[in-house]
Amino acid sequence: MAALAYARRHRRPLAALAAWSAVEALHTFATGYALARALDAGFLAGAPRTGLAWLAVAALAVVVGAFGTARTYRGIAALVEPLRDTLVRRVVTRALYDGDGGAVSRLTHQVEIARDTFAGLLMVTRSFVFTAAGALAGLFLLAPVLLAVVVPPLLLGLALFVATLRPLARRQEAYLAADEALAKELGLLVAGLRDVAAAGAEQVVREGAGARIEQGRRTADALARWSLARAGALAVAGRLPVVPLLAAAPWLLGHGVSPGALVGALTYLTQSLLPALQGLVHGLGTSGSRFLVVLRRLAAAPPEPGYGRRPVPPSPSAPALELRGVTFGYGAHADPVLREVDLTLPAGGRLVVVGPSGAGKSTLTGLLAGLLQPWSGEVRVAGVPAGSAGAPARRVLIPQEAYVFSGTLGANFGYLREDAVPQAEVTAAVRAIGAQALVRRLGGLDAPVVPGELSAGERQLVALVRAYLSPAPVALLDEATCHLDPAAEERVERAFAARPGGSVVVVAHRAGSARRAEKVLVMDGPGTVSGTHEELLARSALYRDLMGAGEGSHPPGAAGDADGVDAVAGPGLAGDGGHVVAHGSVRQVQAAGDLADGGALGGQ
Template sequence: MNRSSEATPTPPPGPYRRGVRFLWRRWRVVLRLALWSVLETGQTFLTGYALAHALDDGFLDGRESVGLGWLGAAALGVLVAAYGTGRVYRAVADLVEPLRDSLVRQVVGRGLREADGGAVSRLTQQVEIARDTFAGLVMVSRSFVFTAVGALVGLFSLDPLLLLVVAPPLLAGIGLFVATLRPLARRQEEFLVADEELAGQLGVVAPGLRDVAAAGAEQDVAEGIDRGVAAEYAAAGTLARWGVLRTAALAIGGQLPLVLLLATGPWLLANGVTPGALVGALAYVTQALLPALHNLVHGLGASGSRLAIVLRRLIWDAPGNSAPCEDVTPERRTSPAPALRLSALTFAYGPHAEPVLKDLELTVARGEHLAVVGPSGIGKSTMAGIVAGLLEPDAGDVRVDGHAVRGPGAVGRRVLIPQEAYVFTGTLRDNLRYLREDPVPDPELLAAAEAIGLTPLVERLGGPDADLVPAELSAGERQLIALTRAYLSYAPLVILDEATCHLDPVAESRAERAFAARPGGTLVVIAHRISSARRADRVLVMDGAHALCGRHDELMERSPLYRDLNGAGEWGAAPDEEAAVSHPPLSLRDPYRVDPVPRPGLPGDRGHVVAHRSVGQMEAVGDLGDRRAPGGE
């Protein structure tokens, strides 16, 4: 399977473009927020303007009533601004809560669909970070813009010389702050990645502390956790060092104008600036620009960059944004006409449903044995149905042996064996030659039966011409018949969609190896046991967001999901299962109708006992002979 170089899916829009679209869809709320913020602009303007005229036209001119009137106007502006601020918070809530609800839906959906070790950190921490920082970002950005406009207009109204003194250091401080945003964002991302990895480590270790202690692995596990803590600590230290530049930007843009006003005070007064105007300018800097810039630097510098990173990790990496299947195998097979090629394959069960497959890229070479693994419902059987022509994809292209999966001759190029094998009433020979138009010679039929493992059933039934009654066959026997039928077909591509789930590991191994050795044949197995993946040339791991391909040992190192599947219950298997033989249960001679496990190493064996009938309560083995009532163990 090679990664296609022809069809690279366009990445989804980033957080900034998504943010613009999010605000545009709620333009009424944004407009309402801006209108209420205008009231704060009026209060900011009156902060210095009213104070300047109260001094120049009132108190310094001996007219106290005029001075008190200007101060009263400033106080009225404060009351009006307070009313507007209350309405501002309501508008901000109308922006913030829809964002939080959308993020929670995406994170919960991802956690349900995938083995996502970072889902807990995303839901409990990063979604709340996004919510709180988005609200703070809206507040501080809005406040700085309207406050700065009000203050600068007030300075110009009092005297343009005041604007000449205040504006250059203010712009320099803002420029320095903007220049540090990108490095700060990278350091913030490094910190969040370290935090998420540490949360994922703890999520694995915490439930297995008993196993860690039982295996004596405390030191190894502690060292791994220590490395995660150290990485997060180092990232936090680097972020803090870059934060020093925020302090410098604040000093230049907010505190240097104050120093310049005081230092140039005599010159300003000598050039026509009134004492009241100078005091008003000091009020603009200390009461408006400095607090607004302080909030902007700390809000946008820390919370803003954090919000951008969190949204990128929550939305860019959300489910459905499937990357092409990456081939981690160094050796790459090439063929002018591969056995199977999927290009940007996308499929959803309905126009409004979440895509089960999205932009899936897959190439299977002739003669290759591929196993497909992944959680239930991830799209493995859907992919098999599309390759077999039973489902039509919403987008993308599917080619089997260089031809479309639907059209003349398509049926003869691939065969799909589903989990529930189809066997019809008739002779065994009729069932086995069902996919062949020409008669099948007995030597070929019997050789196929021997290769798949059907010979014991053929002999028990009395030969190929024996009559079959499907209801009298076990599920495993029906699967063996269907497998032999596919083996006898001329189709070069065979797809086994859990077609051996009713066979024991030995019988399953025999059947799969027979198909893998079939001359000119290509095998794709939707696996339900880890042994199927180990036998394959390569394994495709489907996890909903990304597809990863490689050999078993490589994926054990590269794919956390594949490691989890190896340790899951139905995937766990005894190391010697290839050499194992099937053992029937022991005879029911025990008076309690409880028998020991017949052989160590069977899946699920932990040295316990097996009950052959339903029981309401169980006791420990040592208590079975005490003749007392069950003790609830």
């Protein structure tokens, strides 16, 4: 049904391809028929000029057929390239929404397999159909009895070949599945090489990767063994018909079949049908099974009506985010980045995540987006597990470097919506995010977007408007405002906080984001804590240091500090002459005379 629907959508290219294929097949018909007439009416009848004239007709038919062949390539391209574009969009959509680990293999390998094999299938199938039609028509015009000799073994060989297609398809699918699994395994391995070396896990990794490679070899061997069946089918369909034709030659010559017709029949078999059969058998036997398998696997990607999917509404009582005892690390023997983290963000809430580089902020975002799976514990987004099929429709992720595609500005804005977005809603979103200047500069919502001509901040504005218009109730901003100035950043965060029915998680790089948040999560490995801005100033030394770094000076120490000294030493402390330090388990002010080198401190 899908093939028929595709054919209906491309009727004109198909009609043009059929017309030029008929022109191409003219030389097939003329080769055997003109040769038979050249012998019977020309050379054998003592009329060499007539014979030469028929040979000239055959040569002219070859020229015309070559012109038809050249024109068929345009029709092939008109059918193949739209299929490739559709498959690429489906694969990219699946990768963006589901975090598909096999997307690299699908995009770089399987889509190209589908494109190339579809083109090859069109060529060989078209060639066989029109070549066979021309050859059988020529045999009928030469002597109808020739069909009774040639057609039965031809049909037998084709039947044997068709019987091998299903086993070949199964072996081909197993081969592609093994290739996809190997690509995914190697992708994870390359990302964790440092942890593998640090943990001394080379042998374990070698064994795991070796097993995947061995599995791929076994599936390739099985595919090759079944491919041998093609040779048998080709022998029966393409070469066996010559045997009964030669064996019946005396009888045929005695019952009205001319010598020229017999030579013409041999020409049709050996010069036309056999090459066309070879192309069909090799094309369908290898490319056909690969195409069906790849198309079935790629069809698992979600469809893209209106560039988006309709989310399942979350339960009204479900929190926006829940982390229950979540532990995660990169590599089985690496130290966990997150350890036993518990966190709940109510629906409509706003969470800001802060911490030094490498503390796990982007890792947390990956867990919330379902791109990473925790070692233990559970991550839920709007009431469903973060890695489940329903989770992608409930959250939208805006990374530090957002994706903008070629197309209109309005299409970029509405990419995550299933239906067309009303212009008034788009205008309100542009105003809320502060992207009016960008829309004016580009020339409106219908203006074309050239991603390379946008600045990093402009690309982020496009992505932020797109996310704002998304129906997903949870927005994850992973340093998504890093290319904006502080005022624009504050506007974006307030817009997402006020988004109707929405919750927002902000991975922040400025202190102001934390001060504006309802809840702050401080990432510090085992010392990860959460609370309000005021609570964390009292409880977390790291948070006080981060807030001080964001303002250019450190705030006063917590009320529990007897000496009123910052928990983490740093430059710029009030009244600090350069000798305030953190010393051991008890914080002290070190006297000038205790310092080893008073000169380095200006005599203090």
